[in-house]
Amino acid sequence: MAVKIRLARRGRKKAAIYDIVVADARAPRDGKFIEKLGTYNPNTNPASIDFNEDKAFEWVMNGAQPTDTVKAMLSYRGILFRKHLQIGVNKGAVTQEVADQRFNEWKETKEAKVEAKRQQVGTDKDAKRKAALEAETKVKEARAEAIRQREADKAAAEAAANAPAPAEEAPEAAAEGDASTEEQA
Structure with missing residues (x-):
């Protein structure tokens, strides 16, 4: 039985939250799964990834194949590095x-x-x-x-x-007075 570690969509429309699950490769995306490892919320900054690292490590060591997105999450959390180190221990290198x-x-x-x-x-x-x-x-x-x-x-x-306005009237009156005196002369 091929086993995958992948995301199962939860949450509401346009606000997805994912469950990180271990499922049979033939099972539907949101369908039956073997075990839920944790959750992934891409809506926060930085994205919040919360899962049981020991269980994930156990499944990876037993041969479960992570999808690309989950593989990036496992790498981000150090599960794949831990697997690399454990293989070195098993071989006797360290x-x-x-x-x-x-x-x-x-x-x-x-x-x-x-x-x-x-x-x-x-x-x-x-x-x-x-x-x-x-x-x-x-x-x-x-x-x-x-x-x-x-x-x-x-x-x-x-x-x-x-x-x-009153100041303007006075010069006009003076001007009129000047004009009248000029006419009289």
């Missing part, structure tokens, strides 16, 4: 202690990279939020300044319309 030490060192560096990615995503979100807030504040200040300028211009125009 001891179990050395293999465990190499795997633990690899796992620590990998976890540090993942945590750095999570922190980077968080700081990027904060930076974008701050930049958007600053841009919005600048636009708001520019609008407020434009409104103040408009109101000042409007007030100046009203003041000019009200105050200069």
